[in-house]
Amino acid sequence: MNHITARVAWSLGLILAVIVMCFTLIHLAPGDVxxxxxxxxxAGDPEVIAEIREDLGLxxxxxxxxxxxxxxxxxxxxGTSYRFNEPVTELIVTxxxxxxxxxxxxVSFAIVLGVLVGVFTARRPESPISHxxxxxxxxxxxxxxxxxxxxxxxxxxxxxxxFPVSGMRDVRLEGNWLEEWIDVAHHLVLPAIxxxxxxxxxxxxxxxxxxxxxxxxxxxxxxxxxxxxxxRVVYKHALRNAVIPVVTVAGLQFGQMLSGxxxxxxxxNWPGLGRLxxxxxxxxxxxxxxxxxxxxxTLVVIINILTDVVYRLIDxxxxxxxxxx
Amino acid sequence: MEPLLSVRxxxxxxxxxxxxxxxxxxxxxxxxxxxxxxxGSGKSVTALSIMRLVELGTRxxxxxxxxxxxxxxxxxxxxxQQSEDAMRAIRGNQISMIFQEPLTSLNPxxxxxxxxxEAVILHQGLDKDAANERVLxxxxxxxxxxxxxxxxxxxxxxxxxxxxxxxxxMALSCDPKVLIADEPTTALDVTIQxxxxxxxxxxxxxxxxxxxxxxxxxxxxxxxADDVVVMNRARVVERGSATxxxxxxxxxxxxxxxASVPRLGSMAGRDEPAPFDLVExxx
Numbered sequence: 001m002n003h004i005t006a007r008v009a010w011s012l013g014l015i016l017a018v019i020v021m022c023f024t025l026i027h028l029a030p031g032d033v034x035x036x037x038x039x040x041x042x043a044g045d046p047e048v049i050a051e052i053r054e055d056l057g058l059x060x061x062x063x064x065x066x067x068x069x070x071x072x073x074x075x076x077x078x079g080t081s082y083r084f085n086e087p088v089t090e091l092i093v094t095x096x097x098x099x100x101x102x103x104x105x106x107v108s109f110a111i112v113l114g115v116l117v118g119v120f121t122a123r124r125p126e127s128p129i130s131h132x133x134x135x136x137x138x139x140x141x142x143x144x145x146x147x148x149x150x151x152x153x154x155x156x157x158x159x160x161x162x163f164p165v166s167g168m169r170d171v172r173l174e175g176n177w178l179e180e181w182i183d184v185a186h187h188l189v190l191p192a193i194x195x196x197x198x199x200x201x202x203x204x205x206x207x208x209x210x211x212x213x214x215x216x217x218x219x220x221x222x223x224x225x226x227x228x229x230x231x232r233v234v235y236k237h238a239l240r241n242a243v244i245p246v247v248t249v250a251g252l253q254f255g256q257m258l259s260g261x262x263x264x265x266x267x268x269n270w271p272g273l274g275r276l277x278x279x280x281x282x283x284x285x286x287x288x289x290x291x292x293x294x295x296x297x298t299l300v301v302i303i304n305i306l307t308d309v310v311y312r313l314i315d316x317x318x319x320x321x322x323x324x325x
Numbered sequence: 326m327e328p329l330l331s332v333r334x335x336x337x338x339x340x341x342x343x344x345x346x347x348x349x350x351x352x353x354x355x356x357x358x359x360x361x362x363x364x365g366s367g368k369s370v371t372a373l374s375i376m377r378l379v380e381l382g383t384r385x386x387x388x389x390x391x392x393x394x395x396x397x398x399x400x401x402x403x404x405x406q407q408s409e410d411a412m413r414a415i416r417g418n419q420i421s422m423i424f425q426e427p428l429t430s431l432n433p434x435x436x437x438x439x440x441x442x443e444a445v446i447l448h449q450g451l452d453k454d455a456a457n458e459r460v461l462x463x464x465x466x467x468x469x470x471x472x473x474x475x476x477x478x479x480x481x482x483x484x485x486x487x488x489x490x491x492x493x494x495m496a497l498s499c500d501p502k503v504l505i506a507d508e509p510t511t512a513l514d515v516t517i518q519x520x521x522x523x524x525x526x527x528x529x530x531x532x533x534x535x536x537x538x539x540x541x542x543x544x545x546x547x548x549x550a551d552d553v554v555v556m557n558r559a560r561v562v563e564r565g566s567a568t569x570x571x572x573x574x575x576x577x578x579x580x581x582x583x584a585s586v587p588r589l590g591s592m593a594g595r596d597e598p599a600p601f602d603l604v605e606x607x608x
Contacts (some may be wrong), residue, residue: 218424222431227416230381316481
């Protein structure tokens, strides 16, 4: 537990560093939000622009702006969107769960199916199915996310129309909560597969390699010598050891998956954080962009701590002194 | 007296490579048979073949031969002809095995108590609590101190000698008729080796099990064996009682194996150990 407490303390410092870095980067980026806002409202004259800059506190020295922002964030206030004139926290919260749903489904799909495929192919490494899965994995790994997305849309939404082309809900639907959930799940299939397929390919390859190694280990031979059925040998004795590298890589890749979600949300018009981030970049909506960056970094840090916890639950050797023997 | 286990004309291949060729020997109840020979002579493959583990997880194949085993009912069955289901009921139950490296032979992610209990639950149909009681009894039998506390420990939390005691407890937990020990003391230091060999000898006397011990160490053979089978290059080159082998070995290879045991004072008058001649067994 001490180790986890220390990790949390370190993480808070890390998040503070991320806030300072992101704030500085956005401050240094070219472009002036006051001009964008003034231009949108149809009045581009210097007096209006100066007024907007003063209202937003953009004329204050950099350190004052930074100090004020860090203080606000510490109190849970991520500022107000320049664009929507709404609190950033509210904007993010409404977009958070679609992204969670998308990333969570994609991660679960990739890990569960990837590990199952890896185990299956490791048990029959020379079978035609195993070779087929290897080819599929390499293909899945090689395809860019946006291209996979477009391909799936053409095949399954346009040609055969099994799934909707884009969005998260059918606006025409008027049903109870169950029908609404089914509708969301129906919309979720293609984006989740698009985001998950690249990781599915990686996890299936990784678990196959790991499983092949573990199946040759002495303790698997001991389990067989005890008279255990092969299924129990594989799923109890080998699998728990074989998933350790998959858990590590999945934890480390969470950040990448969030960036992948940005592309997928754009392709499928999914109303998540990724699209909000992309829009805020184009509209120079610094508070929203900063809020999303801070949230993403915090999520990555939290997922890494959770990975650490899961890692310790799986492998007792790591519970001692924080290091594997 | 009829043997408990009789290996006859066993030949095992790995692709085009013959790892064991025409090996035969018998083991009787309460007897310890040592199979000796250098690395790669086919000793371990012979042991894994008796368990029929050579065909699981390796590319080995039993090409010819019989492995006759007398079941508790008194029937002689050929293990080579048994189905995988039938073999699972025998493995760990009527014939069990101890391996060379106790650290890697125990699963690192489960407690040692759970790993031993698993075999008891499987073969004796006990519930978890009764199985734990049996594990505790076994841990005390193999002289693991603070047995109750040790049951919850993981393999990496134990010393090499303690881990090998756990392996022995696991192997004996279902009262097997045959115990195969594949180099059980090779990975242990000398004082622990003596303790483990002493323990195995005591347990054999208590349980009446037949013991097949595989080793390259003639010191271990002298310590525990009744009979000896010497293997070289996949074949049996000599067999006899331990006394015969030690006192009047006939084959040059057996003599060379005996000569390879370091003796106190053998370096007297020398700066370096004397090189020994390579002995090839000519069939």
